[in-house]
Amino acid sequence: MGWNSWNSFGCNISETLIRQMADSIVSSGMRDLGYQYVVVDDCWFNPNRDSAGNLQGDPTRFPSGMRALGDYLHGQGLKFGIYQVPLDKTCAQYFGSYPGATGSLGHEAQDARQFAAWGVDFLKYDWCSPTGSIDEQVATFAKMRDALAATGRPIVYSINPNSIHAKTGPQRNWGDVANMWRTTEDITNAWNTGQTNGYPMGVQNIIDVTVPLAPYAKPGAFTDPDMMEVGRGGMTDTEMRSHFAMWAVMASPLIAGNDIRNMTSATQTILKNANLIAINQDPLALQATQVSFDGTRRVLAKRLANGDVAVALFNQGGSTTTISTTAAAIGKSGSSFTLLDAWTNATTTSGTVSASVPSHGTVVFRVSGGTTTPPPSTSSALASVSSGRCLDVPQSNTANGTQPVIWDCNGAANQRWTVNGQTLQSLNKCLDAPLNATAGAKVQIWDCNGGANQRWTLNANGTISSGQSGLCLDVYENGTANGSAVILWSCTAAANQRWTQR
Numbered sequence: 001m002g003w004n005s006w007n008s009f010g011c012n013i014s015e016t017l018i019r020q021m022a023d024s025i026v027s028s029g030m031r032d033l034g035y036q037y038v039v040v041d042d043c044w045f046n047p048n049r050d051s052a053g054n055l056q057g058d059p060t061r062f063p064s065g066m067r068a069l070g071d072y073l074h075g076q077g078l079k080f081g082i083y084q085v086p087l088d089k090t091c092a093q094y095f096g097s098y099p100g101a102t103g104s105l106g107h108e109a110q111d112a113r114q115f116a117a118w119g120v121d122f123l124k125y126d127w128c129s130p131t132g133s134i135d136e137q138v139a140t141f142a143k144m145r146d147a148l149a150a151t152g153r154p155i156v157y158s159i160n161p162n163s164i165h166a167k168t169g170p171q172r173n174w175g176d177v178a179n180m181w182r183t184t185e186d187i188t189n190a191w192n193t194g195q196t197n198g199y200p201m202g203v204q205n206i207i208d209v210t211v212p213l214a215p216y217a218k219p220g221a222f223t224d225p226d227m228m229e230v231g232r233g234g235m236t237d238t239e240m241r242s243h244f245a246m247w248a249v250m251a252s253p254l255i256a257g258n259d260i261r262n263m264t265s266a267t268q269t270i271l272k273n274a275n276l277i278a279i280n281q282d283p284l285a286l287q288a289t290q291v292s293f294d295g296t297r298r299v300l301a302k303r304l305a306n307g308d309v310a311v312a313l314f315n316q317g318g319s320t321t322t323i324s325t326t327a328a329a330i331g332k333s334g335s336s337f338t339l340l341d342a343w344t345n346a347t348t349t350s351g352t353v354s355a356s357v358p359s360h361g362t363v364v365f366r367v368s369g370g371t372t373t374p375p376p377s378t379s380s381a382l383a384s385v386s387s388g389r390c391l392d393v394p395q396s397n398t399a400n401g402t403q404p405v406i407w408d409c410n411g412a413a414n415q416r417w418t419v420n421g422q423t424l425q426s427l428n429k430c431l432d433a434p435l436n437a438t439a440g441a442k443v444q445i446w447d448c449n450g451g452a453n454q455r456w457t458l459n460a461n462g463t464i465s466s467g468q469s470g471l472c473l474d475v476y477e478n479g480t481a482n483g484s485a486v487i488l489w490s491c492t493a494a495a496n497q498r499w500t501q502r
Contacts, residue, residue, distance in 0.1 A: 001035045001037065001255070002079070002256070003035060004257055005040055006227065007187075007227050007229060010043070013061060014061045020261055022072070022076050025260055030256075031078060035256065035271075037080075037081045037121065038079065038080065039082070042090050044083065045057060045090075046058050054114055057069075071119065080118070080121050081123070082115060082118075084123060084124075085104065086108075086144060087129050089103055090128065091164075094164070112155075122156040124158045124160070125158065127165055128160075128165075134166070134171060141177045145177055158179065158253075159181050160181070160182035162183075162184060163185065163186065169184060170447050174216075174221075180253055181222075181224055183206070184201045184209050184226065185200065187226035187228075190234050203229070206226065207225070208450025209225075211290050212423050212425070213448065214286075214287040215420075217285060219285040220285075223250070225247060225252050228247060228271075230267060237266055239360045241343065241361070245276060245342070245362040248279050249276075249310055250300075251285055258271075275342035275345070279342065284305045291329045292329070293422050296321065297313070297321060297357075299311065299323060309330045309331055309372060312362055312364050314362045315357040315358065316360070319359050324353065330353065331373055332367060332371070336350070336370070337370050338369050341364070379418040379419075381502040382502075383501075384480075385496075386478055386498075387480035387496075388409070389407055390502070391404050392404060392407035393415075393426050393427055393429075396413065402429075404443060404444070405486060406480075417431070422455040422456055423455065429445040430445065430454045432444050432446035433468055434453070435468075438469070443473065452468040461493050462497075462500065469488065471490060474496055475496040478495070
C-alpha cells in the first residue's frame with residue numbers, strides 16, 4: 001500500500017512535491033491505515049550518470065539528493081520507492097519527453113547497490129520497449145532480482161513487462177521473478193476503453209484480464225492491476241468505489257495515484273475504507289476467485305485467515321440488478337451467516353448472499369459464521385461420451401493457438417481442466433473460441449483475457465457451450481481416434497458433444 005507520483009504528476013515532480021505528499025499521507029491518517037510506500041516514478045534522475053557510472057538525482061528537481069529524500073520519508077514513518085528500467089531508456093526517455101538514457105542495462109548490480117545506499121524500500125522496474133521475447137524479459141528481470149537480493153536490503157520488487165510490448169503480464173506466473181507484476185498495459189482515468197489488453201486500459205478492462213489470474217497470488221507474490229485512479233475525477237463515485245473494492249478483493253497492491261493534498265471527502269471515504277483494507281491485507285494473501293459471471297453479474301470470493309469469506313457482487317451492466325450467490329459456492333456451509341457490508345458497516349443475518357447493485361457498482365460482504373472450507377477442487381478431466389477419450393492439450397504445448405484434441409485419458413496435467421468462473425483453464429491457459437467464430441472453427445488455448453470468447457457454460461445435458469457464440473464443443477465428425485480435433489458446432493446434444501468430468 002502506498003502512493004505513486006505518475007498518475008497525477010507524470011514528469012512534473014520534485015523533492016518539495018514528494019515531501020508535501022508524504023506529509024499529507026501522514027496527516028490524512030492514510031499512513032496509519034497502511035499506506036506506507038511513497039514511490040517516485042519516472043523523471044527523478046539526472047540525465048547523465050556520474051563519472052563512476054552511478055545514478056544521480058536531478059540536481060534541480062531533487063537538490064538535496066535521493067538519500068536525503070529517503071531519510072525524510074523514513075522519518076515520517078514511510079518507505080521510499082523509486083523507478084528504473086531494465087533496458088537503456090526509461091519510458092519518458094523512450095518517448096522523448098525527458099533527456100538521456102539512464103536505464104539499468106549493464107548497471108544492474110551497481111544500481112541495486114546505489115538504491116540500497118539511498119535507503120530504497122521499493123523498486124518499480126518498467127520494461128518500456130517493444131523489443132525482447134518473454135524469455136528474454138524473464139532473464140533480464142531476474143538480473144535485477146538477484147542484484148537486489150545481493151545488497152542484503154529488503155526491497156520490494158515490482159515489474160511491468162507490458163509497456164510498449166506484447167502483453168506478457170498474463171502469460172506466466174511471474175512470482176519466481178518479482179514480488180508483484182503488472183497484468184496489463186497502463187491504467188487510464190476511465191471506466192472502459194474497450195481494450196482487451198492494450199494502451200490505455202480502463203478499470204473494467206483491467207478487471208477482465210486480472211480476475212482469471214487468481215491462482216498465481218500468494219504471500220510475497222501479487223498480480224498488479226496498476227496504480228489506482230480513485231480521486232482523479234474521471235469516473236463516477238460508484239465506479240471509483242468499484243475500482244477500489246475490486247482491487248481490494250483481488251489482493252492487489254493499493255497504490256494511490258491522486259493528489260493526496262486535495263482529497264474530497266468522497267475520495268477519503270473510499271481510500272480509507274478500513275473494512276476493504278483489512279480484506280486486501282489479509283495474511284492468507286489470496287486473490288478472490290470467480291464464483292460466477294454471466295457477462296453482467298460477477299461474483300468473486302476471497303477466503304480470509306480467520307475463516308470469514310469476502311464476497312464481491314460486481315455489476316458490469318448498464319442498469320441496477322440483483323446479484324446473488326450461495327453459501328456452498330463461496331466455501332461456506334451452514335444455514336445462517338452474518339454479513340457485514342464493507343461500505344455501510346451494516347450487518348445482517350441471512351442464509352443467502354444477495355444485494356441490489358447499481359450499474360458499475362460493487363457490494364462487498366464479509367461473511368462470517370457457519371463452517372468455512374476451501375471450495376472443492378474443480379479441476380477434472382473432460383471425457384467425450386462418444387469415445388471415452390479426454391480433452392487434451394497436445395504435448396503440453398502452451399503456445400497461443402494450440403488446438404486441443406481428444407486422447408487416451410491418462411490423468412496428466414495437459415488433460416486437467418479447472419473451472420474458474422466461466423473459464424476453463426489448463427496449463428495456466430484458457431480454452432478459447434476464435435473471435436467471432438462460426439460453426440466448424442477449431443477451439444484453441446490462449447492467454448486468459450476475460451473475453452466472452454473464453455467463457456463457457458457446462459450445461460446439465462453434458463454439453464459445453466461458448467459464451468460468445470452459443471456453439472458447443474464438438475469432436476469433429478464424431479471422431480473417436482486419438483488426435484481427433486475438437487471444434488465448435490451447432491448444439492445437438494449428440495454423444496460427440498457431451499462431456500463427463502472425471
